[in-house]
Amino acid sequence: MLYHLNKAGFEAYLVGGGVRDLLLGLHPKDFDVATNASPEEVRAQFRNCRLIGRRFRLAHVYFGREIIEVATFRAHHDQGEGEGHMENGLILRDNVFGNLEDDAWRRDFSVNALYYNIADFSLVDYTGGMQDLQNRELHIIGDPVTRFREDPVRMLRAIRFAAKLDFQLETNMAAAIIEQAERLSDVPAARLFEEVLKLFMHGQALRTYELMREYHLFKYLFAETDALLDSHGAYLDPFIRRAMVNTDERIRAKKPVTPAFLFAVLLWGPVRKRVELLQEEIPMPDALRIAGDEVVSEMVKQVTLPKRFSLPMREIWQLQARLEMRRGKRPWRLLENRRFRAAYDFMLLREQVGEPLTDLCQWWTAFQQEDEDGRQRLSRALPGNRPARKKQSSTKKKRAASPVLANNST
Numbered sequence: 001m002l003y004h005l006n007k008a009g010f011e012a013y014l015v016g017g018g019v020r021d022l023l024l025g026l027h028p029k030d031f032d033v034a035t036n037a038s039p040e041e042v043r044a045q046f047r048n049c050r051l052i053g054r055r056f057r058l059a060h061v062y063f064g065r066e067i068i069e070v071a072t073f074r075a076h077h078d079q080g081e082g083e084g085h086m087e088n089g090l091i092l093r094d095n096v097f098g099n100l101e102d103d104a105w106r107r108d109f110s111v112n113a114l115y116y117n118i119a120d121f122s123l124v125d126y127t128g129g130m131q132d133l134q135n136r137e138l139h140i141i142g143d144p145v146t147r148f149r150e151d152p153v154r155m156l157r158a159i160r161f162a163a164k165l166d167f168q169l170e171t172n173m174a175a176a177i178i179e180q181a182e183r184l185s186d187v188p189a190a191r192l193f194e195e196v197l198k199l200f201m202h203g204q205a206l207r208t209y210e211l212m213r214e215y216h217l218f219k220y221l222f223a224e225t226d227a228l229l230d231s232h233g234a235y236l237d238p239f240i241r242r243a244m245v246n247t248d249e250r251i252r253a254k255k256p257v258t259p260a261f262l263f264a265v266l267l268w269g270p271v272r273k274r275v276e277l278l279q280e281e282i283p284m285p286d287a288l289r290i291a292g293d294e295v296v297s298e299m300v301k302q303v304t305l306p307k308r309f310s311l312p313m314r315e316i317w318q319l320q321a322r323l324e325m326r327r328g329k330r331p332w333r334l335l336e337n338r339r340f341r342a343a344y345d346f347m348l349l350r351e352q353v354g355e356p357l358t359d360l361c362q363w364w365t366a367f368q369q370e371d372e373d374g375r376q377r378l379s380r381a382l383p384g385n386r387p388a389r390k391k392q393s394s395t396k397k398k399r400a401a402s403p404v405l406a407n408n409s410t
């Protein structure tokens with residue numbers, strides 16, 4: 001790919017997360033390429049290429065299942081040529097092209113602005129990235145306030161990299177984040193969604209969550225949850241933490257993580273609060289559904305949630321009620337549900353932070369493990385006409401005997 005561009009007479013470098021992670025001895029998740037070829041020129045070079053993005057136009061080149069992002073060198077808006085658009089210091093279009101050095105200075109962090117030149121195996125470092133890499137410090141390039149005003153998403157990126165790389169946030173930048181946090185509310189909901197996904201899927205979700213709270217950024221993604229953490233943190237904080245620990249473990253074990261489960265966790269506080277109010281008048285499964293709908297419509301005002309995540313998320317919530325309804329053939333049917341495993345894991349999490357669900361969890365753990373005879377036995381042992389449970393707001397702490405969370409495999 002790089003050779004191909006070189007051969008066609010263009011400069012091309014590896015840059016960004018791939019180079020950074022390699023230098024840190026981490027396994028790069030993908031590679032980004034920077035070149036002086038324009039997006040159209042890149043497209044002309046590769047059959048399997050698509051141009052994407054308006055705010056930031058770039059080329060996606062497909063190699064089998066891999067996508068390589070090829071970006072044309074950018075420059076600051078008062079230099080270079082092309083299309084740039086700013087409003088109140090906020091970059092709305094970032095398609096002003098420049099040379100390699102211009103490109104380095106407009107990247108976000110110095111450790112993300114290291115270029116690897118495959119033509120002579122040299123590393124190009126205009127911004128002191130190597131030094132910062134050695135010191136394990138995250139430095140924003142240029143004045144933090146200006147750079148966060150240009151693009152508030154850089155604040156979320158700062159937290160993500162500090163957590164993922166275990167880097168210290170440089171102090172001026174750290175102060176600027178707290179000061180500028182509010183600007184995140186100007187970021188379009190669709191772009192925030194992309195960032196949220198990246199925030200919790202890199203293997204350090206717990207640390208990310210802690211830093212997000214510490215720097216007061218969490219509320220710009222999950223306002224209701226954030227407010228509940230301040231008032232009802234005793235239940236919600238351990239609940240989220242445990243889910244984050246599980247997520248990190250799964251990623252380390254190379255097991256799949258479904259964003260729907262993460263969102264179900266991050267929005268459970270607001271759902272639970274509504275259910276408690278609604279339950280007085282509406283029976284449980286409906287209360288859960290209504291609460292879920294309300295929470296989703298509030299959520300999408302801040303962060304877009306595509307249906308492919310919000311539907312399974314709602315199912316996980318709704319199954320929380322169905323897990324309690326075990327009469328007749330219901331448990332067998334539920335086991336066939338494709339969200340069963342996620343819903344079961346979710347219930348275990350609730351139990352672990354003190355909801356009185358220990359018996360229910362143990363029953364379902366056994367029901368899954370037993371053969372048909374055993375399942376019949378478990379079903380018969382249930383007290384006849386047990387209605388769905390009432391309140392779920394008990395804070396009484398009970399311990400589960402089963403080590404179930406260790407082997408969840410949704």
Ligand code: ATP
Pocket residue numbers: 015016017018029030032106107108109112113151153154198
């Ligand atoms: P990851 O490991 O998550 O892919 P990354 O650093 O490669 O991390 P990308 O989102 O893939 O992150 O972006 C690639 C590169 O583009 C970054 O390393 C950085 O140099 C530059 N970049 C990305 N987003 C911004 C931004 N909002 N402002 C300035 N530069 C950015």
Ligand code: MG
Pocket residue numbers: 016017018030031032
């Ligand atoms: Mg990348």
